[in-house]
Amino acid sequence: MSAIPSKVRRPGAMLTVFLKEVRENLRDRRTLTSAFLTGPLLGPLIFVMLVSMQVNRELNKADQPLHVPVVGAQYAPNLVDALKEGGIVPDAPVADPGKAVHQQDADVVLRIAADYGKAWRKGEPVQVELFYDSSRRDTGGAVERVSRLVETYARQQGAMRLVARGLSPGTAWPVQVARRDQATPQSRAVLMFAMLPYFFVITLFMGGMYLAIDLTAGERERQSLEPLFANPVARWKILVGKLAAICAFSLASLAITLLAFAVVGRFIPAEKLGMELDLGWHFAGTVLLLMLPLVLLLAALQTLVAAFAKSYREAQTYLSLLLMVPLIPSALLAFLPIKAQAWMYAVPLLGQNLGIMQQLRGDGVSGEQLLLCLAGTLAAALVAMGITAQLYRSEKLAISG
Amino acid sequence: MIEVRDLHKAFGAVKAVDGVGFTARDGEITGLLGPNGAGKTTTLRMLYTLMEPDSGQVLVDGIDAAVDPLAVRRTLGVLPDARGLYKRLTARENIEYFARLQGIDGATLRTRHEALVDALEMRDILDRRTEGFSQGQRVKTAIARALIHDPRNVILDEPTNGLDVMATRGLRRFMQQLKDEGRCVLFSSHIMQEVAALCDRIVVIARGRVVADETPDALRAQTGETNLEDAFVKIIGSEEGLAA
Numbered sequence: 247m248s249a250i251p252s253k254v255r256r257p258g259a260m261l262t263v264f265l266k267e268v269r270e271n272l273r274d275r276r277t278l279t280s281a282f283l284t285g286p287l288l289g290p291l292i293f294v295m296l297v298s299m300q301v302n303r304e305l306n307k308a309d310q311p312l313h314v315p316v317v318g319a320q321y322a323p324n325l326v327d328a329l330k331e332g333g334i335v336p337d338a339p340v341a342d343p344g345k346a347v348h349q350q351d352a353d354v355v356l357r358i359a360a361d362y363g364k365a366w367r368k369g370e371p372v373q374v375e376l377f378y379d380s381s382r383r384d385t386g387g388a389v390e391r392v393s394r395l396v397e398t399y400a401r402q403q404g405a406m407r408l409v410a411r412g413l414s415p416g417t418a419w420p421v422q423v424a425r426r427d428q429a430t431p432q433s434r435a436v437l438m439f440a441m442l443p444y445f446f447v448i449t450l451f452m453g454g455m456y457l458a459i460d461l462t463a464g465e466r467e468r469q470s471l472e473p474l475f476a477n478p479v480a481r482w483k484i485l486v487g488k489l490a491a492i493c494a495f496s497l498a499s500l501a502i503t504l505l506a507f508a509v510v511g512r513f514i515p516a517e518k519l520g521m522e523l524d525l526g527w528h529f530a531g532t533v534l535l536l537m538l539p540l541v542l543l544l545a546a547l548q549t550l551v552a553a554f555a556k557s558y559r560e561a562q563t564y565l566s567l568l569l570m571v572p573l574i575p576s577a578l579l580a581f582l583p584i585k586a587q588a589w590m591y592a593v594p595l596l597g598q599n600l601g602i603m604q605q606l607r608g609d610g611v612s613g614e615q616l617l618l619c620l621a622g623t624l625a626a627a628l629v630a631m632g633i634t635a636q637l638y639r640s641e642k643l644a645i646s647g
Numbered sequence: 648m649i650e651v652r653d654l655h656k657a658f659g660a661v662k663a664v665d666g667v668g669f670t671a672r673d674g675e676i677t678g679l680l681g682p683n684g685a686g687k688t689t690t691l692r693m694l695y696t697l698m699e700p701d702s703g704q705v706l707v708d709g710i711d712a713a714v715d716p717l718a719v720r721r722t723l724g725v726l727p728d729a730r731g732l733y734k735r736l737t738a739r740e741n742i743e744y745f746a747r748l749q750g751i752d753g754a755t756l757r758t759r760h761e762a763l764v765d766a767l768e769m770r771d772i773l774d775r776r777t778e779g780f781s782q783g784q785r786v787k788t789a790i791a792r793a794l795i796h797d798p799r800n801v802i803l804d805e806p807t808n809g810l811d812v813m814a815t816r817g818l819r820r821f822m823q824q825l826k827d828e829g830r831c832v833l834f835s836s837h838i839m840q841e842v843a844a845l846c847d848r849i850v851v852i853a854r855g856r857v858v859a860d861e862t863p864d865a866l867r868a869q870t871g872e873t874n875l876e877d878a879f880v881k882i883i884g885s886e887e888g889l890a891a
Contacts, residue, residue: 262747266736273735469731473789476695476727477748478720641698645729 259479263487267461268494277456281495285452286503289445294510297439301515303384312388315340318358322366325358325374325399332395343377353385354378354392369407439523443602444576446500446533447595450544451572453499454492455565458548461488463561472644481638485549489631492545500537504530522608529605535616536601539623543594546630553637575599591615592622648673648831649694649800654703656689663689665855668703671833671848673799676826678842679835681852682883687835688728690852691804694833695725707800721749724798726806730789734778738769741777742792749796756795763791766821783814790821801825803834807841819845843875853883 511525
């Protein structure tokens, strides 16, 4: 029986906890699958599939002949010929154009009135009707194509009439709009990839989630927290070791995802849509840097929630709810076009979101924005860690059942 | 040596411990005997600083638990009521984890490890993962990891709970050995025979208070009962919660 072990405590307590948690969880198949396989790889996979589908659909629509039911084609053979030249195939008329569109039997229906010929010959304005449903987003391209063809035809005919009367066609159109699209190939991509930051946050979250639950709620449920706390190690040191293990797993998860995106990014046929997508090393590095303090924040929050829960299952339920939170900034930015203000970069999640989008857009993240983003999130992470440490000190934490 | 002075602990309106005081000496086995819910576990939890007493004092080898809880934990080996192991680690890894947290490794760890493994007769299970261990194997592992740092004071909360006869006998031999090595052994139990067979001193707790603190012989003499079980019933004043 030796005397009390050396008074100077080795610096290894935190490291010991960290190493043990990592080793133990590397032996858990469920954690491994979630952190290194399904979590980080499912995202890129789904993403590539969605984008490829979208790209192919867009491309098909632009090139392929468009079938449009035309009611009363016989009244306006010249108009129909002009449409045919524009790649539109007039289909047999439908009885009720409104219903056909509503029931999604047709994307768009053209109706030509019976008095078209008579009015045309008199030189009066005639009307053709376009039936479509603007709430069906995917038909927008078809509607646009038909209506542009009809308008072009009308403009040509109008010009010819003016010329026949000895007038310049310009008299009828005193103002003309010249469009100058400032979108770059990269910024066009941004619209499509607005959900990308969310994928990254989810990956981080999933990578650490099982550990966060296991290391607090799980350990208490298995009744090993009380013996652990009987060791001569301050509880905050145990907490730091555990947080480090959670961070290690979620960082590994994120790294795998970034790697996967860098690889599959090459296979996304973005350039076919006039977009440019750079998911390479520079992008990966920036994302990793922006995410670093978020890793800590999420680990602390997850542990906090898991410490509140009475059981493993309860912790799981709470954490699934917490998973909804990172959706907010992504959804906000996707549906409400907000102009980024400097302070927004300091808001955790929002800052990362803006930064990643900025990087995708090809503008790069400025030093000030980077600093704000890192400092803001780190501050939040420290607060979350402080609260968690406080909770770790409570008597009830260790006691199960 | 563990000295406990007038401990109080309440959870809301429930006074779990209401003035407990006793002394557990080196080279003796002290039994904390009481019916279920008497306040044994709460008392022990305050000894190993998991809980803070509302009032009263705990001294372990002269160190005040309220002043330096880490130093107290270093001199204690604790088998708590909760004795969960890490089931994805082997018994050896479980023990080594606690050894590192206690700050020992290298040669000290190896010597101590060997001695414990022999004393607890657990060599055959050392390199198995603890998932699927029997109750007895689990308790052995939990005790080994609790005593790996060679503590002078040993606290065992109902150590024989759930063990079969053979495992219980083995554990009793082990506790005798700890005593013979000059350690202070404090254990709680609600089982009469166990306490009678092992203890140099019996502290009887009922409803959060110490109702007797004697040697087994003195306890029999004090109550006038030759049978210790009858003495026990007489002391706590009812048969409530008494298990044989």
